[in-house]
Amino acid sequence: MDGRVKVVGQVECVDGASLTYAEFVDRFMAPNRPVVLTGLTASWRACEDWTLPGPGDRRRPDLSFFARNFPSPLVQVADCSSREFTDQKRLEMSMQEFIDHWVGDAHGGSSAGDRESSLLYLKDWHFVKEYPDYVAYTTPTFFVDDWLNMYLDSHPIHRDSDIANHKNEINCSDYRFVYMGEKGTWTPLHADVFRSYSWSANICGRKQWLFLPPSQSHRVFDRYMRSSVYNLNDDVSEKLFPEFNKTEWLECIQEQNEIIFVPSGWYHQVHNLWNLLYEDYKVAKEYIEDIRDICDDFEGLCQRNLAANTGMNFYDFFIFIVRFALANVIELYHVQQPEVATFSTETAHHFVYNLKSIRNVASKMLTTEAFTTENLRSISEDNRNAFSNVKQILEEESFRRLLVILSKWKVKRLHPFVAIGLFNSSMQKMSLRM
Template identity: 55%
Template sequence: MSLKIGGQIEKVNGRQLSYSEFAEKYLAQNQPVLLTGLMDDWTASKHWVSANAQPNLLFFSTHFGKSKVQVADCDTREFTDQKRIEMSVSEFINHWLQGSRESVLYLKDWHFVKEYPEYQAYITPRFFTDDWLNIYLDNYGMHVDPDTDQVNNDICCSDYRFVYMGAKGSWTPLHADVFRSYSWSANVCGRKKWLFLPPQQVNLLFDRHEQLLAQYGTKLVNMKNTVYDIFDDISEIKFPGFKKAIWLECTQDQNEIIFVPSGWYHQVHNLEDTISINHNWFNGYNLSWVWDLLLRDYKEAKEYIEDIKDICDDFEGLCQRNLAANTGMNFKDFFIFISRLSLANVVELYYLRGESSSESSIWHCSAIVKHFALNLASIRKIALKMKSEAVQGNFGIINLWETLSDPKFIKLCAGLGRIYSVVHEEENWSCTVKKVLMADFEKYGSQVCSPEDLVTFIDHAVSELSSNCNEQSTLLSVLYEIQPRQQK
């Protein structure tokens, strides 16, 4: 099927782009871009590529061959994705070298960083360092279900930093990324072809006619059928609007990195033997996208199983379990996530104020302080939306005192400090976290149990931080004036 191509993805030299320019033009506007010049010093670019610019498969077999990985059979569809097979890296390499015609295999979602933390294959580019998702998952699980064994459950996986490897002809079906997150993908070796559809057109991809089924008591609801391969002969009866879709395309060469914004559906084909490094991530810029799509998925799942409401003892609980199974988290997971992140941002602001020799000077024109304030503004906006939309469900409880004493939370705060010292190139800025704000919060209380509580907590923290400070406008104006500029 021929596609309507509406344009190419912009290509930019990343070495000539400032962080603020990238954030304003691509993060805040949710626009894709292809970046060059950011991979020259990567170890992966040296070890993983042979002298003839082909994947150095022998290196992987020798150094990482025993690792167990998930491999997609690109010729076999299983539900809405390709069939997955578990094998060792050595077995995958042998299949690749044999050039088997029976099936094209594609190694995907290899948690390489988590498995080999001492081997620094790459340094995350500064544009993508502000990564709330992975720094959180380094310390906490996103979704915890006591009723299931989650040792090998992707829902509670430890991170979203992956290595992909595939021969020419391997591909990934049409999809939008988990959590409706941002993602970036760096081609260490080979070339890829990307086809993108903006979020405004995604309704053209969904099957609006087929009856969708759900089983009572299961963890999974098949939310809706969507196009699997955009080059198939798409049924005009099932997908009557598909031919109206206008796509953007991009050919990604070796040593180029593509930024994939939230909610953009994409299909990817390896034009050559390829190795890539991929991260899913989100932060304050796309937090609104994550929540809006989480709420949409919840409403759709609830609608599909409405007919069993009267016979279900815990209908809302079932909705939340289905939501977590489909998206990776439910309302409680999301609320606890943003609550911990808001507290971590507050801790860093208190630390900065305490470390400054002049309380007013640290706030004056400080890019790091403004960034923390922007983060709090984004979280506050989402909490207000959760409150106004009267969403149901168990939001969980965050105990401030217990959280501040939790070693995992201290590590989260330290990691957050390191992120922003890199983003704003403050190499001498200390990332040490101290127990702060106890005295200021004695009158406030110790628990955050609802979106309203979270808004109150953020307002109280900013008020305390701004008291006795000559430069109150930095925190207060950023917190309360930044919101009209945030993406809706």
């Protein structure tokens, strides 16, 4: 990054094939540390179908395969040279248009100046949702317990009709993404949605990651904690971001067929190299604090802002964990029945651990202003029923589907589309880069 950031170490690289789940939890998940995992993608269909032989052992993208087999009507593309608010400008185009642009660049179809201004990066393509019968990968054991995608396979992200809208529901329908980009495409500095855990598999190409630990995340914000550094390659203003020069970063170069685990709350920026929720709530609340006295429903406004800016508010998240609490209780009951041949002490302990984690999070949430008696009286009927009417929850077809998915995980007969992960689980990104 041209010396603009202070790199103090490298992300550890581990042979994932010889790493046990318990070791992964103890060494990386529990201490919230990033890691690069090797040896886990050899059998993936994506590694064979999506690439062609390249120089040496390297592979290159088979763009014609995508054009022939995945003719999505529209894909979302980021213009890496154009900023729009806190992200890159987003465009919609057909897959064929995106591939034509990429191929045109690769064959010198643009001048150097035009090329710099036209780097397009296909992002957030909900590939698994669009093509559920095409099994591109097998989720590594470390990331299978994927609560958020299990939930979103059968539930909407929002219950409150004041927040939900059709386009937003589609965009939040799952968090299993495919990314495709040429040399020079990049993702601005950010922490992952919902401050989740995530994982990203690189099918081909190389990319550079820079990571900042959560203990230093305040240093990439201005003094009011309202805006953050956008691009580490820019000359970051010391006046606007007075703490930035104290940041210390970890770096890694992710090669093809490697998977990187991105822990919760780590800010990171990613560059393609070669040619082939509580903190968010506090920020939202502080930002509009000055209108509290003239707003009849200040907490409701906070929650609507939180949903708009992070994808999920406190009530959405509480509905989410209520369903997982009930589902884990039901599965724990069944797994301990004498007639159940699949009984496993380890599985039972896992469900108990899940319930303890949910209880800890829920206890903290109940101390916030959103859950005062006064504010609970003013929430929508949809939200109230969604997290307090147990009978209604148990009768929901969507909840029954969630139980089926969780039960399949329990007996280790994993459905092919079980997730690229998230939240106290994980979010995955499949990357095809050149």
